[in-house]
Amino acid sequence: MELKPRIEETRWDPSKELELLKLWDEEKSSAKPDEWRGKEVFVIDTPPPYASGKWHVGGAAHYAQIDMIARYFRLKGYYVLAPFYADRNGLPVEVQVEKTYGINAKEFASTPEGRRKFLQLCRDFLDRAEADLVRIWRRMGCDFEYWKDGTDSPRYRTITQATFIRLFREGLIYEAERPVRWCPRCGTTLAEAEIEYDERDDYLYYVKYKLADSDDYLVVATTRPELIPACAAIVYNPKDSRYKGLAGRKAIAPLFGHEVVILEHPSVDMNFGTGLEMVCSYGDEDDVRLFRELGLKPKVIVDERGVMTSEAGFLAGLPVEEARKRVAEELERNGLLVRKERIRHTVPVCWRCKTPLQIINRRELFLRQLDYKDRLKELISTIKFAPEFHRRKLIDWIDSISMDWPISRDRYYGTEIPLWRCTKCGALLVPEPGRYYRPWEEEPPWSSCPVCGAPKEYLVGERRVFDTWFDSSISMLYATRWAEDPEFYQKASGNVLRPQGEDIIRTWLYYTLLRVYQLTGRPAFRWVRITGMGLDPKGRPMHKSLGNVIDPEP
Numbered sequence: 003m004e005l006k007p008r009i010e011e012t013r014w015d016p017s018k019e020l021e022l023l024k025l026w027d028e029e030k031s032s033a034k035p036d037e038w039r040g041k042e043v044f045v046i047d048t049p050p051p052y053a054s055g056k057w058h059v060g061g062a063a064h065y066a067q068i069d070m071i072a073r074y075f076r077l078k079g080y081y082v083l084a085p086f087y088a089d090r091n092g093l094p095v096e097v098q099v100e101k102t103y104g105i106n107a108k109e110f111a112s113t114p115e116g117r118r119k120f121l122q123l124c125r126d127f128l129d130r131a132e133a134d135l136v137r138i139w140r141r142m143g144c145d146f147e148y149w150k151d152g153t154d155s156p157r158y159r160t161i162t163q164a165t166f167i168r169l170f171r172e173g174l175i176y177e178a179e180r181p182v183r184w185c186p187r188c189g190t191t192l193a194e195a196e197i198e199y200d201e202r203d204d205y206l207y208y209v210k211y212k213l214a215d216s217d218d219y220l221v222v223a224t225t226r227p228e229l230i231p232a233c234a235a236i237v238y239n240p241k242d243s244r245y246k247g248l249a250g251r252k253a254i255a256p257l258f259g260h261e262v263v264i265l266e267h268p269s270v271d272m273n274f275g276t277g278l279e280m281v282c283s284y285g286d287e288d289d290v291r292l293f294r295e296l297g298l299k300p301k302v303i304v305d306e307r308g309v310m311t312s313e314a315g316f317l318a319g320l321p322v323e324e325a326r327k328r329v330a331e332e333l334e335r336n337g338l339l340v341r342k343e344r345i346r347h348t349v350p351v352c353w354r355c356k357t358p359l360q361i362i363n364r365r366e367l368f369l370r371q372l373d374y375k376d377r378l379k380e381l382i383s384t385i386k387f388a389p390e391f392h393r394r395k396l397i398d399w400i401d402s403i404s405m406d407w408p409i410s411r412d413r414y415y416g417t418e419i420p421l422w423r424c425t426k427c428g429a430l431l432v433p434e435p436g437r438y439y440r441p442w443e444e445e446p447p448w449s450s451c452p453v454c455g456a457p458k459e460y461l462v463g464e465r466r467v468f469d470t471w472f473d474s475s476i477s478m479l480y481a482t483r484w485a486e487d488p489e490f491y492q493k494a495s496g497n498v499l500r501p502q503g504e505d506i507i508r509t510w511l512y513y514t515l516l517r518v519y520q521l522t523g524r525p526a527f528r529w530v531r532i533t534g535m536g537l538d539p540k541g542r543p544m545h546k547s548l549g550n551v552i553d554p555e556p
Contacts, residue, residue: 019141019143022143023140023141023143026143026145030145037081038081038083038490038493038494041079041080041081042079042080042081042497043080043081043083043490043493043494043497044075044080044081044082044083044494044497044499045082045083045084045481045482045494045495045497045498045499046068046071046072046082046083046084046085046481046498046499046501047477047478047481047498047499047500047501047514047526047527048065048068048084048085048086048087048146048481048501049064049068049477049501049502049503049510050086050087050088050089050152050153050474050477051065051088051089051135052088052089052090052092052094053088053089053090053095053128053131053132053135053152054094054095054098054131055131055134056131056134056135056138056553057135057138057554058536058544058551058552058553058554059536059544059551059552059553059554060535060536060537060544061536061554062138062139062142062554063536063554064501064503064533064536065139065142065144065146066142066144067501067533068084068144068501069084069139069142069143069144069145069146071499071501071531072084072145072146073145080497083147083481083494084145084146084147085146085147085148085149085481086136086139086144086146086147086148086149087148087149087150087151087152087153088128088131088132088135088152088153089152089153089470089473089474090128090132090152090153090154090415091153091154091415091416091417091467091468091470091473091474092413092415092416092470093188093190093354093413093415093470094354095124095127095128095415096120096124096413096414096415097188097354097355098127099120099123099124099127102127103123105120107120107413107414108189111414114442114443117414117442117443118443120414120415121414121415124414124415125154128152128154132152136148138554138555141555142554153417153473153474154415154417156438158473158480159417159418159438159473160435160436160437160438160485161476161479161480161484161485162417162468162472162473162476163417163418163420163435163438163439164435164436164485165476165479165517165521166419166420166432166468166472167420167432167433167434167435168435168521169369169520169521170421170430170432171432174369174370174520175367175368175369175370175409176367176368176370177365177366177367177368177430178365178366178368179363179364179365179366180363180364180366180368180405180408181283181284181290181293181300181361181362181363181364182361182362182363182364182366182408183197183350183359183360183361184306184359184360184361184362184364185352185354185355185357185359186306186307186308186309186322186357186360187308187352187355187357188352188354188355188357188413189306189307189412189413190411190412190413191364191366191408191410191411191412192352192353192359192408193407193408193409193469193471194402194403194404194405194407195399195471195508195509195512195513196352196353196469196471196509197350197351197352197353197359198350198351198352198353198356199348199349199350199351200348200349200351200356201346201347201348201349202346202347202348202349203344203345203346204225204344204345204346204347204349205225205330205342205343205344205345206223206224206225206275206342206343206344206345207223207224207225207227207330207333207339207342208221208222208223208275208276208339208340208341208342208343209221209222209223209224209227209230209256209333209338209339209340210256210337210338210339210340211236211253211254211255211256211262212253212254212256213251213252213253213254214251214252214253214254214261215251215252220236220248220253220264220276220278221276221278221340222236222275222276222278222279222280223274223275223276223278224275224280224285225345225347226280226282226285226326227326227329227330227333228310228314228317228322228325228326228328228329229280229282229283229284229285229303230255230256230257230258230280230282230329231255231258231260231301231303231313231314231315231317232282232283232284232300232301232302232303232313232314233255233262233280233281233282234262234263234281234282234283234293234298234299234300234301235262235263235264235265235280235281235292235296235298236253236262236263236264236265236278236279236280236281237264237265237266237267237270237278237279237281237292237296238264238266238267238270238272238277238278238279239266239267239268239269239270239271239272239277240266240267240268241268241272242270242272242277244277245264245277245278248264249264249265249266250263250264250265251263251264252264256333256336256338257315257316257329257332257333257336257338258315265296267292267295267296269288269292281293281296281298283298283300283301283302283303283361284300284361284362285361286350286361287361287404289361290361300363301313302362302363303317304322304360304362305362306362307321308321308322308357308360309321309322310322310325316328316332317329322358322360323358330342364408366408366409366410367408367409367410367419367421367466368405368406368407368408368409369406369407369409369472370406370407371403371406371407371516372403372404372405372406374516374519374520375400375401375403377519378400378515378516378519379397379400381515381519381525382396382397382515382525384525385525385527385528385529385530386528386529386530387529387530387532388529388530388531388532389532392504392507392530392532395504395507395508396507396508396511396512399507399508399512400512407469407513407516408469409468409469409472410466410467410468410469411466411467411468411469411470412466413466413467414467415467416467416468416469416470416473417467417468417472417473418439418440418441418442418464418466418467418468419441419464419466419467419468420432420433420439420441420464421441421463421464422441422446422448422461422462422463422464423461423462423464424451424453424454424456424460424461424462425456425460425461425462426451426454426456426460427451427453427454427456429451429452429453429454431446431448431451431452431453431461433447434447441463441464441465442463442464442465443463444463445458446458446461446463448461471509471510471513472513472517474509474510474513474514475510475513475514475516475517475518476514476517476518477510477514478498478500478514478518478526478527479491479518479521479522481498482494482495482498484521484522495522495524496528497528498526498527498528498529499527499528499529499530499531500514500526500527500529500530500531501531501533502530502531502532502533503532503533503534503535504532504533504534504535505535507532511530514526515527538550
């Protein structure tokens with residue numbers, strides 16, 4: 003008797019996969035919409051991927067693993083909701099459109115008509131990118147429930163705006179003018195979680211300050227000599243015997259001639275430079291803190307373009323880095339530069355465009371988060387982490403937070419802030435929740451100011467949008483239908499899994515825990531599963547710019 007294999011093909015035929023995918027789609031279309039009522043519900047807060055281009059194999063593997071978890075719980079008898087929708091708000095698409103069409107968003111979108119055209123260019127790009135992502139996970143055989151209403155849909159944005167209106171009315175969101183990290187290239191404020199740090203080579207300049215009451219000089223080391231016109235004080239550590247007796251005396255700022263007070267402060271590193279530190283508005287977060295603690299008056303010498311203002315004297319009109327070179331030349335020419343030495347140090351940069359950041363005074367909307375740090379750490383202790391050591395990363399991030407969250411952004415492709423301002427009495431007005439508002443192009447929903455009675459013409463709509471994480475952080479509420487189906491939310495909210503990458507622990511995970519707690523008083527998740535990055539054989543993350551990407555498509 004001759005034995006023959008039942009499978010005669012010697013090579014796999016991918017068309018069989020397409021037949022199977024078609025069968026699965028037919029089975030899915032026959033599912034009952036209320037099936038969840040008779041089962042225990044398990045919801046996966048699927049990471050909405052940013053629609054900026056095709057996945058590499060690492061990204062595809064991440065979603066394949068999420069699909070495996072969903073299938074496991076279905077086999078265990080759960081009703082599993084694993085939605086897939088795209089994250090479509092934020093700066094990345096704006097940058098991509100600017101590069102593609104050779105335009106500047108600030109100029110192109112300066113009028114309502116220009117803004118509408120710019121938003122359409124962004125939507126067109128996102129539609130193409132999202133179609134690529136959906137095609138890949140469907141081709142992989144993943145069994146997600148595809149929601150076409152992504153984070154830029156009126157449905158999603160209505161919920162985001164409703165959460166803002168509620169928190170604003172409860173006093174958890176407020177407007178204030180404060181020093182914030184600012185990206186001159188993107189033209190917007192950044193939150194602490196959006197700041198990255200690059201190692202860069204620079205100079206440490208040793209600069210002479212003459213004492214006001216004698217002919218003696220102090221030598222101060224700084225990497226930011228262009229901030230000398232904004233220097234308000236020189237500080238030293240009270241334990242530093244070299245400078246005993248100087249506290250309360252004055253020094254003269256080189257080249258600019260104004261007096262600066264000399265003070266003691268225990269935070270000064272005696273081993274850095276000469277042990278003397280310039281306090282300027284603003285070089286870094288230490289300057290911000292010292293201005294506040296010492297009651298110093300700031301001077302604005304850098305504008306929103308990263309250009310020196312008229313307050314900077316002869317440096318006015320120069321970009322910051324050019325001003326640094328110019329002031330160093332003048333210091334040397336006037337015998338006020340003792341020396342300069344090469345130094346490698348960390349520089350805060352924009353997470354998206356890598357431009358060095360400045361600190362400027364801006365009037366922004368802030369969400370309170372400092373008041374919630376201890377409560378959030380207690381909340382985290384009730385959540386199961388896998389792997390467990392990632393819990394520590396989240397706690398360390400919470401401990402490092404030093405300011406409330408600035409949530410307003412001077413950009414365009416994001417959820418509009420539903421706010422109108424009365425130019426007569428200054429009142430900030432929020433409408434009733436329940437629909438999607440676009441204050442920059444629509445009439446105010448009041449016939450007159452509810453506070454002072456001024457005519458509608460005095461009510462000006464807000465032009466800014468939310469930080470993209472203000473949108474993304476309600477993904478758990480969106481997946482569990484918090485705003486649309488309270489019955490489903492109550493049944494589902496206790497069994498929610500957050501699977502995500504370790505690179506967004508301080509953003510997506512933290513902000514979701516904060517926002518969900520503020521809105522519901524409950525933890526957002528029962529489980530948090532953290533995965534690593536897709537790496538190449540050399541241990542480098544996969545990036546198109548490195549040319550090490552593997553395409554997951556067959």
